[in-house]
Amino acid sequence: MPENKKFYITTPIYYPSDKLHIGHAYCTVATDAMARYKRLTGCDVMFLTGTDEHGQKIEDKAKAAGVTPQQYVDNIVDGPRGVRDLWKLMNISNDRFIRTTDDYHVAAIQKIFKAMYDKGDIYKGTYKGKYCKDCEAFWTETQLVDGKCPDCGRPVQDAEEEAYFFRLSKYAERIQHLLEDTDFLEPRSRVHEMVNNFIKPGLEDLCVSRTSFKWGVPVDFDPGHVVYVWIDALFNYTTALGFMNDKYHDFDKYWPADVHFVGKEIVRFHSIIWPAMLMSMDMPLPKKVFGHGWLLLDGGKMSKSKGNVVDPYLLAERYGVDALRYFLLREFPFGTDGNFSNEALIGRINTDLANDLGNLVSRTTAMVGKYFGDHLPAVEAADPAMDDELITMAKGLRDAYEGHMEGYAFQNALMEVFKLIGRANKYIDENKPWLLAKDESQKNRLAQVLYNLLECVRISAVLLTPFMPDTCGKIFGQIGAGEELRSWESAKTWGLLPMDAAVNKGENLFPRIDMEKELKELEELEKKPVEAEAPKAEEPKEPEYITIDDFNKVKFVTAKILACEAVPKSSKLLRFTLDCGEAFPRQILSGIHEYYEPEELVGKTVVACTNLKPRKMMGIMSNGMLISAVKEEPDGSEKLHLIMLDDKVPAGYGLC
Numbered sequence: 001m002p003e004n005k006k007f008y009i010t011t012p013i014y015y016p017s018d019k020l021h022i023g024h025a026y027c028t029v030a031t032d033a034m035a036r037y038k039r040l041t042g043c044d045v046m047f048l049t050g051t052d053e054h055g056q057k058i059e060d061k062a063k064a065a066g067v068t069p070q071q072y073v074d075n076i077v078d079g080p081r082g083v084r085d086l087w088k089l090m091n092i093s094n095d096r097f098i099r100t101t102d103d104y105h106v107a108a109i110q111k112i113f114k115a116m117y118d119k120g121d122i123y124k125g126t127y128k129g130k131y132c133k134d135c136e137a138f139w140t141e142t143q144l145v146d147g148k149c150p151d152c153g154r155p156v157q158d159a160e161e162e163a164y165f166f167r168l169s170k171y172a173e174r175i176q177h178l179l180e181d182t183d184f185l186e187p188r189s190r191v192h193e194m195v196n197n198f199i200k201p202g203l204e205d206l207c208v209s210r211t212s213f214k215w216g217v218p219v220d221f222d223p224g225h226v227v228y229v230w231i232d233a234l235f236n237y238t239t240a241l242g243f244m245n246d247k248y249h250d251f252d253k254y255w256p257a258d259v260h261f262v263g264k265e266i267v268r269f270h271s272i273i274w275p276a277m278l279m280s281m282d283m284p285l286p287k288k289v290f291g292h293g294w295l296l297l298d299g300g301k302m303s304k305s306k307g308n309v310v311d312p313y314l315l316a317e318r319y320g321v322d323a324l325r326y327f328l329l330r331e332f333p334f335g336t337d338g339n340f341s342n343e344a345l346i347g348r349i350n351t352d353l354a355n356d357l358g359n360l361v362s363r364t365t366a367m368v369g370k371y372f373g374d375h376l377p378a379v380e381a382a383d384p385a386m387d388d389e390l391i392t393m394a395k396g397l398r399d400a401y402e403g404h405m406e407g408y409a410f411q412n413a414l415m416e417v418f419k420l421i422g423r424a425n426k427y428i429d430e431n432k433p434w435l436l437a438k439d440e441s442q443k444n445r446l447a448q449v450l451y452n453l454l455e456c457v458r459i460s461a462v463l464l465t466p467f468m469p470d471t472c473g474k475i476f477g478q479i480g481a482g483e484e485l486r487s488w489e490s491a492k493t494w495g496l497l498p499m500d501a502a503v504n505k506g507e508n509l510f511p512r513i514d515m516e517k518e519l520k521e522l523e524e525l526e527k528k529p530v531e532a533e534a535p536k537a538e539e540p541k542e543p544e545y546i547t548i549d550d551f552n553k554v555k556f557v558t559a560k561i562l563a564c565e566a567v568p569k570s571s572k573l574l575r576f577t578l579d580c581g582e583a584f585p586r587q588i589l590s591g592i593h594e595y596y597e598p599e600e601l602v603g604k605t606v607v608a609c610t611n612l613k614p615r616k617m618m619g620i621m622s623n624g625m626l627i628s629a630v631k632e633e634p635d636g637s638e639k640l641h642l643i644m645l646d647d648k649v650p651a652g653y654g655l656c
Contacts, residue, residue: 007043008254013050022310036466050098052233059215069215098240104247108239121280127207131159164209171276172203187335190291257286267291293337322468329410353510364453365505379447398492424456462491555611556655564598581652589622605645
C-alpha cells in the first residue's frame with residue numbers, strides 16, 4: 001500500500017443519550033480499529049466522530065429536566081460519563097469530533113439547505129403522515145410494522161404541518177443503480193433491503209423541515225422552520241472538513257470519504273438520502289457505506305427504554321479496555337447481529353487472551369529469563385524439519401490478515417493471528433524447552449526455539465495493535481522490540497528481533513477469571529445504580545474454623561511413586577502408580593505436567609489423599625489426590641511444587 005495514502009473514515013454522529021451502553025461503543029471501536037490499522041499501513045488517516053444534538057426528542061427531554069436544550073446536550077456530551085468520557089475510556093483515537101450545535105456547522109447547514117432550495121430540489125408543501133420522534137423519521141402507512149416504527153418498534157404519531165420537501169424521488173433511478181450495480185453499500189444483504197423496501201415501492205419526496213418545535217438549525221430565509229435532523233446530521237461528514245465554512249480547510253484533501261461505518265437501523269439514511277443530497281449538491285459520493293449489525297441482549301437490541309443495557313464502564317473497569325475491545329470485534333462478524341452475554345465475554349477472555357496469548361507471552365519470556373538471563377545468545381539457523389511450518393505460517397500471516405481487514409472482516413483477521421498464536425503454543429509442547437535445558441549439548445537448539453517463539457509473539461503483536469493497543473505496547477516491552485520492530489513492514493519479515501533484545505517477564509496480561517464467581521458478582525453489580533454510594537468497610541468476619549473431627553475425616557498417607565507417564569491427548573495430566581502401603585498399587589491422576597516431567601518423579605516420596613471420591617478424567621479412573629503447594633506470584637502467575645518427603649519415610653504412613 002502506498003505510503004501516505006489518504007483514508008477518511010467516519011462513525012455516525014451519535015444521538016445524545018443519558019445512559020450510554022456497550023452498543024454505543026461497538027461501531028466506534030470498530031472504526032477505531034480500522035483507523036489504527038490504516039495508520040499502521042502508512043495511510044494519512046482522518047477519523048471523525050461526534051454527536052447529533054438537534055431534534056424534537058432533545059427539546060422535550062430538556063423541558064422535562066428543567067434545562068435548556070443546549071444545557072441538556074452539553075451535559076451528556078461533556079459531562080461525567082458522557083460521550084467524550086466513553087470514547088476516552090475505550091481508547092478511541094478519533095482525529096476530529098463534531099457537534100451539530102457547533103456554530104460553524106450550523107452556518108454551513110443553512111448554506112447547504114439554501115443551495116438545494118435554489119436548485120429547485122427543495123420546495124415548500126404540507127406534511128401529513130406518521131412520525132417517529134425517537135428515530136426522527138417520517139414513515140408512510142405501508143412502511144409501518146403493526147402500526148409502529150419499523151426501526152425501533154415504538155408508537156408513531158400523526159403529524160401535519162407546513163414543511164419543506166427534498167425531491168428524493170428525482171434521484172430514485174440513480175440511487176437504485178448506485179446500490180445494485182456498484183459495491184457502494186455492504187454487506188450485500190443491505191442492498192436488497194433498501195431496494196425492495198424503499199425504492200421499488202416508490203421513493204417519495206422527503207420532509208426536510210419542521211415547524212412544530214424550535215430545537216434545530218433555523219431555515220434562515222423562512223423563520224419558524226428548522227432543518228430536518230437528517231440533513232443536519234448527514235452533512236457533518238463534509239462540514240467537519242471545512243465544506244461551506246472556514247473552521248477547517250481539508251475538504252479537498254480527504255473528501256470523498258473512504259467508508260462510513262453505520263448501524264443497520266440508519267442504513268436507509270446513509271445509502272438513499274445521503275447520496276441523493278450529495279447528487280443534488282453535485283458533490284462526489286463516499287466510496288462505501290458499511291452497515292453493521294446490532295449487539296443483541298436476550299434476543300433484542302440494547303435499549304434504555306427496554307431496561308436491557310450493558311454498562312461499558314463496569315466491563316472495562318473489571319476486565320480492561322483491550323479485553324473488551326477484542327471481544328467486540330472477535331466474537332461477532334461485523335456485518336451481522338451478535339448476541340452479547342457476560343458468559344461469552346468471560347469465556348473469550350479466558351480462552352483467547354489468558355490461555356492462548358497471555359500464556360504464550362508469559363511462558364516464552366519466563367523461559368528466556370530462566371535459561372539465559374535477560375537475552376538470548378547468538379543462534380544458528382532454524383531447523384527446517386522442526387521449524388519450517390511455524391516460520392512459514394508467521395511469514396504469511398500479514399497478507400492473510402490484510403485481506404480480511406480490507407474487507408472489514410475483523411473477526412477473520414483476528415482468527416488468522418490466533419492461528420499463529422495457537423501454533424506457537426503447540427510448538428512449545430513439541431520442543432519441550434524444559435528438557436532441552438537439561439542437556440548442555442542442546443543449548444543452541446533451546447535458544448533457537450525460544451527465539452522463534454519471540455518472533456511469533458512480535459509479529460502477532462504488530463497485527464493485534466489496532467485492536468489492543470495498550471496490551472501490545474506491553475508485549476513489545478516484554479520482548480524487547482523497539483519502535484522499528486512494531487511497524488507494518490516488519491510484520492512481513494522473519495528474523496528482525498535482535499538476539500540481544502532485552503527480554504523480561506512482565507505482568508500477567510490477562511489473568512484467568514472464575515466464571516461462576518464472576519457471573520454472580522456481575523449480577524449484583526448490575527443491579528446497583530451507577531451513582532451508588534461508596535460501599536462501607538465490611539465488618540471483619542469470624543474465621544470459619546473446622547474441628548479435629550473434620551480434619552480426621554481426611555486421610556493423608558505417604559506414597560512412593562512406582563511409575564509415572566503422561567496421559568495421551570492431555571497437556572496437563574500425569575498418571576501415577578503409587579505404593580501407598582496397601583495390598584495393590586493405587587492409581588492417581590494429577591494435572592501437574594506443566595511443572596514436572598514424568599521421568600523426574602519416579603522413586604520420589606509424596607503425600608496422597610486416599611479417601612477422596614474416585615472420578616474419571618480423560619476416561620481414566622483417579623483414586624485420590626496428590627498434595628502440592630501453590631503460590632500466586634506478583635504478576636498473577638502461579639508456581640506449584642509437589643510436596644515431597646525424605647525418601648527414608650516408608651510408604652503407607654498416615655500424617656498426623
